[in-house]
Amino acid sequence: MHSPVEVPVPIKVLPHGEGLALPVYATEGAAGMDVVSAEDVTIAPGARHAVATGLAVAIPYGFEIQVRPRSGLALKHGITVPNTPGTIDSDYRGELKVILINHGAEAFDIRRGDRVAQLVLAPVTRASWLPVEELDETARGEGGFGSTGGVVSLGS
Numbered sequence: 793m794h795s796p797v798e799v800p801v802p803i804k805v806l807p808h809g810e811g812l813a814l815p816v817y818a819t820e821g822a823a824g825m826d827v828v829s830a831e832d833v834t835i836a837p838g839a840r841h842a843v844a845t846g847l848a849v850a851i852p853y854g855f856e857i858q859v860r861p862r863s864g865l866a867l868k869h870g871i872t873v874p875n876t877p878g879t880i881d882s883d884y885r886g887e888l889k890v891i892l893i894n895h896g897a898e899a900f901d902i903r904r905g906d907r908v909a910q911l912v913l914a915p916v917t918r919a920s921w922l923p924v925e926e927l928d929e930t931a932r933g934e935g936g937f938g939s940t941g942g943v944v945s946l947g948s
């Protein structure tokens with residue numbers, strides 16, 4: 793079956809500042825590349841930290857990289873990305889950092905080389921504003937924020 797994953801998008805990357813391996817897809821079907829920490833750091837309960845990765849990249853125009861949490865770290869340790877998905881712009885040339893927050897009860901130790909998050913390459917679309925006098929009507933109208941019901945399933 794034809795699929796965009798068969799034509800990977802090249803991303804320019806400087807020699808890794810910290811001599812670590814580049815992010816890799818852990819399995820053939822993985823959506824994200826696991827990215828590793830370039831530093832040893834301990835994140836106290838409730839604290840957050842911008843974890844160095846040593847990576848400086850040039851994403852092609854028309855794409856972004858999203859920094860997403862790893863579910864294992866979130867479930868087992870309460871470690872997640874507070875700005876998820878973090879946005880890496882195609883024109884950013886600084887060091888890619890992974891912001892982590894510790895929602896767990898214990899301090900969390902990160903060692904250089906630990907996989908702290910995953911990077912998802914995604915296409916970017918652009919909006920333009922079209923000012924109008926009125927908007928088309930819909931069944932939803934102005935309802936939102938739970939207007940269709942609570943957590944009870946629609947079928948029950």
Ligand SMILES: O=c1ccn([C@H]2C[C@H](O)[C@@H](COP(=O)(O)OP(=O)(O)OP(=O)(O)O)O2)c(=O)[nH]1
Pocket residue numbers: 859875878879880881882884887888889890891
């Ligand atoms: O998790 C992240 C999020 C952002 N960045 C870098 C790349 C991104 O292109 C830049 C700006 O990110 P963002 O637009 O989310 O931050 P901002 O607070 O709006 O800063 P700026 O005014 O620099 O855009 O910071 C990271 O390294 N990691």
Ligand SMILES: [Mg+2]
Pocket residue numbers: none
């Ligand atoms: Mg910004």
